Amino acid sequence: MSDQKNFYITTPIYYVNDVPHIGHAYTTLACDVLARFKRLSGYNVMFLTGTDEHGQKVEKSALAAEIPPQEFCDNVSSRFNELASAMNFSNDQFIRTTEDRHKKAVQHLWKTLEEKGFIYADSYAGWYSVRDEAFYAEKELIEGEGSEKLAPTGAPVEWVEEPSYFFKLSAFEDQLIEWYETSEGAVQPKSRLNEVKSFVKGGLEDLSISRTTFSWGVPVPGNDKHIMYVWIDALTNYLTAIGYPDMENEDYKAFWPADVHMVGKDILRFHAVYWPAFLMAADLPLPKRVFAHGWWTNEGQKISKSLGNVIDPFELIDSYSLDAVRYFLLHEVPFGNDGDFSRQSFVNRSNAALANGIGNFAQRSLSMVHKNCDGKVPQPGEFTDEDKAFLEGLDSVLAEMTEHMDNQAFHKAFDALWKQVTAADGYISTQEPWKLKKADPQRMETVLYICVEAVRQLSILMQPIMPDSCAKMLDQMSVSERGFDQLGVKGRMQAGTAIPKPEGVYPRFELPAEE
Numbered sequence: 001m002s003d004q005k006n007f008y009i010t011t012p013i014y015y016v017n018d019v020p021h022i023g024h025a026y027t028t029l030a031c032d033v034l035a036r037f038k039r040l041s042g043y044n045v046m047f048l049t050g051t052d053e054h055g056q057k058v059e060k061s062a063l064a065a066e067i068p069p070q071e072f073c074d075n076v077s078s079r080f081n082e083l084a085s086a087m088n089f090s091n092d093q094f095i096r097t098t099e100d101r102h103k104k105a106v107q108h109l110w111k112t113l114e115e116k117g118f119i120y121a122d123s124y125a126g127w128y129s130v131r132d133e134a135f136y137a138e139k140e141l142i143e144g145e146g147s148e149k150l151a152p153t154g155a156p157v158e159w160v161e162e163p164s165y166f167f168k169l170s171a172f173e174d175q176l177i178e179w180y181e182t183s184e185g186a187v188q189p190k191s192r193l194n195e196v197k198s199f200v201k202g203g204l205e206d207l208s209i210s211r212t213t214f215s216w217g218v219p220v221p222g223n224d225k226h227i228m229y230v231w232i233d234a235l236t237n238y239l240t241a242i243g244y245p246d247m248e249n250e251d252y253k254a255f256w257p258a259d260v261h262m263v264g265k266d267i268l269r270f271h272a273v274y275w276p277a278f279l280m281a282a283d284l285p286l287p288k289r290v291f292a293h294g295w296w297t298n299e300g301q302k303i304s305k306s307l308g309n310v311i312d313p314f315e316l317i318d319s320y321s322l323d324a325v326r327y328f329l330l331h332e333v334p335f336g337n338d339g340d341f342s343r344q345s346f347v348n349r350s351n352a353a354l355a356n357g358i359g360n361f362a363q364r365s366l367s368m369v370h371k372n373c374d375g376k377v378p379q380p381g382e383f384t385d386e387d388k389a390f391l392e393g394l395d396s397v398l399a400e401m402t403e404h405m406d407n408q409a410f411h412k413a414f415d416a417l418w419k420q421v422t423a424a425d426g427y428i429s430t431q432e433p434w435k436l437k438k439a440d441p442q443r444m445e446t447v448l449y450i451c452v453e454a455v456r457q458l459s460i461l462m463q464p465i466m467p468d469s470c471a472k473m474l475d476q477m478s479v480s481e482r483g484f485d486q487l488g489v490k491g492r493m494q495a496g497t498a499i500p501k502p503e504g505v506y507p508r509f510e511l512p513a514e515e
């Protein structure tokens with residue numbers, strides 16, 4: 001048996017009814033940062049994202065665009081793929097639900113549920129929201145302005161009556177509650193877990209899992225008048241990607257159950273109620289965690305196409321820089337909470353943390369070494385207590401970060417890291433190496449050695465959130481071993497390593513002029 005540690009993380013697969021926006025970039029970014037963190041920690045990682053291409057919503061959008069559905073899906077899906085490159089996402093796979101391997105997996109899961117007696121034929125009469133691709137009970141509906149009925153999300157609903165297959169969701173109430181209560185951290189954050197629990201405790205109705213009034217989807221095995229409900233189709237992608245239904249497959253054995261299904265709070269019910277119930281019914285292990293993060297607004301307003309305030313991630317990257325966008329999205333808001341995007345705070349926060357923070361410290365340190373130490377990392381003398389205390393802080397921050405990352409508390413992990421940037425600023429300001437050149441050159445060399453070592457460690461630790469700029473920084477310092485096992489004493493900077501004239505990697509941004 002290999003002692004390789006495996007880690008499987010997934011994003012929601014995004015509907016192709018519309019082009020990607022900042023919300024989609026956000027969820028995938030969170031997964032990317034965690035995937036990179038785990039890889040650097042020595043894990044074998046499977047990081048999955050992709051597109052959800054079936055169902056009535058996508059079919060309607062294709063019709064409205066007057067493009068055949070498959071071609072429509074190909075076009076929009078490729079935009080999501082482009083987003084992955086533009087954002088420097090390190091996903092191992094990009095799955096599409098229109099792929100054959102996926103259709104096979106869903107049909108296999110369906111047949112399994114049927115054989116185990118959890119699917120029956122009947123007819124559905126009730127409310128459906130195409131925008132949410134969700135069925136709602138009468139008691140969940142709210143009243144709109146003209147007293148029309150709306151989904152709790154504000155989406156329009158329509159009355160649907162049609163023959164349908166049902167999944168016996170009602171049989172899983174007790175098992176679901178037991179799962180929430182006994183599997184620590186299975187649904188996070190805790191406030192969301194409470195929402196899910198009270199929904200389940202309120203009583204579960206059987207779930208309609210097929211539709212007959214449109215055709216864009218996976219046919220039900222043995223009755224192709226029925227198209228599978230898009231959520232049973234979509235959720236199964238997490239299994240398809242690792243080879244299901246071949247459960248002897250190496251990927252399946254290594255990666256199931258998933259470590260984290262990352263989702264937005266809007267789709268928690270599907271992931272924390274329906275999905276585990278399907279898995280329980282099929283006798284498959286349950287994911288270790290479903291984490292539902294919060295919602296971004298734009299300058300205080302809900303992001304919506306009709307308000308015309310959708311934030312385009314491609315535009316943002318072009319106007320600023322990729323790593324500043326990555327930094328801001330993931331450090332600005334406590335992960336799990338809602339966040340507001342404002343250009344003012346984007347510019348202020350990234351200038352403070354990047355250009356004036358790590359960027360300034362690295363630039364000062366490396367240019368002093370370049371100028372005053374013959375362009376080489378100097379040989380340090382004896383360390384003082386201050387030197388040791390500063391290095392110890394750096395050497396030990398990974399443990400603290402890991403604990404936070406394992407709880408998806410990205411903001412706390414990066415707070416801990418940026419505390420070390422502040423400590424580095426404090427160190428260089430109190431040691432004043434620029435004054436030591438004449439007074440005590442040997443001490444100057446020791447201080448500068450420690451500063452360069454700090455730049456090395458900080459750059460290694462920042463790689464998950466800002467991979468490009470950290471790579472440039474480490475290149476400048478000829479550091480080739482970049483895994484977390486190189487942190488601390490093991491990978492200490494070697495005296496004599498060439499330090500060329502440094503180039504800044506964190507530009508300062510100006511606020512756009514008021515119109």
Ligand code: ME8
Nearest residue numbers: 012013014015023024027052234235263264295296
């Ligand atoms: O729900 N703030 O796809 P979807 C933060 N296909 N995150 C946001 C956001 C915002 N304003 N807007 C969107 C679906 N998101 C299904 C999923 S999974 C088996 C099927 C993110 O295209 C967030 O992750 O509507 C949310 O859950 C997801 O996009 C919804 O994407």
